[in-house]
Amino acid sequence: MHSSIGALAHPVDESTSFLRTQFDRIARRQYNNAIVTTSDVAAEDLRLLLAQKQLPSGGWAALSSSSQTALEPTALACIALGPKFQSAHDHAMQFLLKIQNSNGSWPVFLGDSPEGSWVTSLACITLHGNIEAIPKQLKGLRWLMDSAGAESHWLWKWKFRTTDRHVRFDPDKFGWPWIPHTNSWVVPTAFSILALNQRCACAPDTGSSRVELGIAMLLDRACPGGGWNAGNGVVYDVALAPHPDDTAIALLAFTRRRREPTIDMSVDWLELAAPTLGAPWSLAWSILALAAHDRPVEFLVKSLSSFPDLEQIEDNSTLAAVCLALDYQRALAAFGVTA
Amino acid sequence: MRINRRELLIGAAAVGAGASVSLPFFAPRYHEVRRPARSRVAVLHVENYSPRIVETLLAGLQLFRLHVRDKRIVLKPNLVDYIAGSAINTDPLVVAAAAECFRRLGARQVIVAEGPGHQRDTQLVLWKSGYGSFLRESGIRFMDLNRDELIQVDLRANYSGLKRLWLPKTVMEADFLVSMPKVKTHHWSGVTLSMKNMFGVVPGSRYGWPKNILHWNGIQQSILDVCATVPVHFVIADAIVAMEGNGPLNGTPRPLGRIVLADDPVAADATCARLMGLEPDRVPHIREASKFLGNCSRELIEQAGETVQAPGVPFQVVPEFEFLRQLHSSPKKELARRVSISMQQQAIKVFSV
Numbered sequence: 001m002h003s004s005i006g007a008l009a010h011p012v013d014e015s016t017s018f019l020r021t022q023f024d025r026i027a028r029r030q031y032n033n034a035i036v037t038t039s040d041v042a043a044e045d046l047r048l049l050l051a052q053k054q055l056p057s058g059g060w061a062a063l064s065s066s067s068q069t070a071l072e073p074t075a076l077a078c079i080a081l082g083p084k085f086q087s088a089h090d091h092a093m094q095f096l097l098k099i100q101n102s103n104g105s106w107p108v109f110l111g112d113s114p115e116g117s118w119v120t121s122l123a124c125i126t127l128h129g130n131i132e133a134i135p136k137q138l139k140g141l142r143w144l145m146d147s148a149g150a151e152s153h154w155l156w157k158w159k160f161r162t163t164d165r166h167v168r169f170d171p172d173k174f175g176w177p178w179i180p181h182t183n184s185w186v187v188p189t190a191f192s193i194l195a196l197n198q199r200c201a202c203a204p205d206t207g208s209s210r211v212e213l214g215i216a217m218l219l220d221r222a223c224p225g226g227g228w229n230a231g232n233g234v235v236y237d238v239a240l241a242p243h244p245d246d247t248a249i250a251l252l253a254f255t256r257r258r259r260e261p262t263i264d265m266s267v268d269w270l271e272l273a274a275p276t277l278g279a280p281w282s283l284a285w286s287i288l289a290l291a292a293h294d295r296p297v298e299f300l301v302k303s304l305s306s307f308p309d310l311e312q313i314e315d316n317s318t319l320a321a322v323c324l325a326l327d328y329q330r331a332l333a334a335f336g337v338t339a
Numbered sequence: 340m341r342i343n344r345r346e347l348l349i350g351a352a353a354v355g356a357g358a359s360v361s362l363p364f365f366a367p368r369y370h371e372v373r374r375p376a377r378s379r380v381a382v383l384h385v386e387n388y389s390p391r392i393v394e395t396l397l398a399g400l401q402l403f404r405l406h407v408r409d410k411r412i413v414l415k416p417n418l419v420d421y422i423a424g425s426a427i428n429t430d431p432l433v434v435a436a437a438a439e440c441f442r443r444l445g446a447r448q449v450i451v452a453e454g455p456g457h458q459r460d461t462q463l464v465l466w467k468s469g470y471g472s473f474l475r476e477s478g479i480r481f482m483d484l485n486r487d488e489l490i491q492v493d494l495r496a497n498y499s500g501l502k503r504l505w506l507p508k509t510v511m512e513a514d515f516l517v518s519m520p521k522v523k524t525h526h527w528s529g530v531t532l533s534m535k536n537m538f539g540v541v542p543g544s545r546y547g548w549p550k551n552i553l554h555w556n557g558i559q560q561s562i563l564d565v566c567a568t569v570p571v572h573f574v575i576a577d578a579i580v581a582m583e584g585n586g587p588l589n590g591t592p593r594p595l596g597r598i599v600l601a602d603d604p605v606a607a608d609a610t611c612a613r614l615m616g617l618e619p620d621r622v623p624h625i626r627e628a629s630k631f632l633g634n635c636s637r638e639l640i641e642q643a644g645e646t647v648q649a650p651g652v653p654f655q656v657v658p659e660f661e662f663l664r665q666l667h668s669s670p671k672k673e674l675a676r677r678v679s680i681s682m683q684q685q686a687i688k689v690f691s692v
């Protein structure tokens with residue numbers, strides 16, 4: 001696993017030659033002759049690549065081919081780059097602060113309607129720890145507190161209990177939707193829990209009941225054999241299969257919790273699934289979740305860093321997630337998760 | 340009997356109020372009628388998935404004399420998720436064959452584009468479903484519609500009440516858009532064919548996974564609004580192995596040995612429904628779309644290739660859609676039940692705002 005810069009001076013294959021060139025530059029500038037791990041090297045290469053994809057607005061687009069700044073890649077890239085890439089990081093933070101909606105939420109992308117969306121949780125997590133951003137973060141958290149899945153309305157609860165019972169779930173247990181006026185789903189709920197867990201010392205009681213309700217919702221929507229998909233565990237009496245990325249993101253929200261059979265089953269399922277994954281997004285989130293739940297991940301990190309064509313990834317959220325996974329301890333700290 | 344001025348005014352006001360309340364229910368909810376005078380459909384016999392599909396498909400496409408030279412073609416398959424051994428997705432061999440055919444017909448560029456509705460990790464679905472290797476080998480570009488650049492579009496019909504949607508640039512700027520559904524039954528919409536397939540263009544990055552806003556605003560209604568807005572120029576439906584029962588994810592594979600081509604999505608869906616042994620007029624979105632988007636009636640569809648024959652045993656559907664099966668005894672009763680459920684949903688929506 002460990003190798004010196006000297007050993008890495010010989011390119012592994014031609015497809016990574018671009019990155020090797022970049023690496024040589026970074027190595028000369030930042031590491032000199034220090035001993036670094038292979039994943040450190042890959043992480044630095046990819047972080048540099050990620051920084052280069054930053055748009056003049058300070059944010060990142062969903063895809064490299066686009067110029068439409070989007071919040072999810074921006075938040076993930078900002079966390080992934082960290083203070084080491086100070087200029088890009090600060091520029092991204094300023095962008096996030098600038099585009100907050102007047103109601104405290106964040107839009108999915110620049111130019112989106114001002115109603116707000118699930119990325120508010122990601123923006124709050126990204127801004128956490130930045131003193132200048134505390135008022136905006138609090139405003140965002142307040143918006144999250146007021147946001148809830150539409151099934152929380154008494155009339156919809158009644159409908160889901162009487163006439164619409166093909167999806168098995170308890171509407172009393174609700175979390176957060178992707179966008180207002182729709183149901184709660186697993187990913188927005190998990191990120192909202194992470195954001196509310198990070199609420200600052202000046203508002204320690206904010207949202208604890210909503211966090212508990214969100215946790216209950218996640219447990220309610222789990223797949224019968226463990227793991228999560230978007231949020232439909234059983235439909236028409238058929239158990240649906242879990243998805244690795246949804247499972248991993250949900251598991252991050254459970255790290256401060258007492259052990260539950262559903263959580264253990266889900267971690268076990270993810271641990272079995274992760275080595276078989278052929279897509280960097282799912283593998284990256286799996287590494288973060290398994291590390292957060294004290295499972296060994298070094299071989300997965302090695303597998304991720306040797307993925308072919310990582311530098312060709314067009315999806316900036318995926319590239320950022322890969323950077324986060326290759327530096328998982330720092331990433332988990334940024335999400336407020338302690339292994 | 341004499342009517343004084345006061346009574347006349349009151350009467351006129353009452354008629355005016357009544358009309359203003361009731362007219363919206365009777366007024367057309369579409370902005371324009373795009374239905375062609377006649378539509379063309381070809382049903383091709385293809386026993387199984389093999390590279391030989393290319394020649395059959397090319398012969399079928401040549402029947403339509405398509406003007407695709409120098410055009411940018413967007414192929415929109417149905418790629419939802421991956422479950423081993425299941426017929427969920429449009430088979431990659433059919434998409435590869437279509438891409439090859441359009442190249443041979445002189446297309447400037449062929450792009451495969453999809454925004455999976457269930458799985459957030461599009462690359463994982465591509466990799467598991469076999470799309471990744473064919474795209475790489477054939478050098479065809481894939482566009483993840485869940486993450487494409489978005490433009491806001493006013494909907495060209497108003498069944499769902501959504502009024503406008505953010506839609507992917509790749510789709511809205513395509514010269515020639517081909518819907519390539521997998522022929523399946525669907526537990527919420529009865530069937531999922533070329534029109535329901537267009538849910539895939541609604542971006543997950545904006546509306547989430549699954550695209551819940553379309554469900555909350557009515558699936559049948561949303562299908563109509565999306566299809567009125569996003570012009571489907573052609574349909575290539577994969578019915579070589581279709582799906583029956585609890586589709587779109589957990590149904591049972593049902594071999595049909597057919598590929599359906601059409602220059603009209605309504606005619607394509609009506610034909611596919613007939614091949615499934617289902618009555619297209621009873622599928623709410625097909626019936627309504629036949630008023631303004633395309634043709635459902637057999638008399639208005641020019642048929643080429645194989646004749647359309649219902650199978651001996653119609654496709655299995657979930658109990659709520661039993662009324663789609665032609666053998667069912669009381670379609671009116673089932674339809675009344677669906678209308679009642681729909682009205683109940685609308686009432687809840689109104690009162691819960």
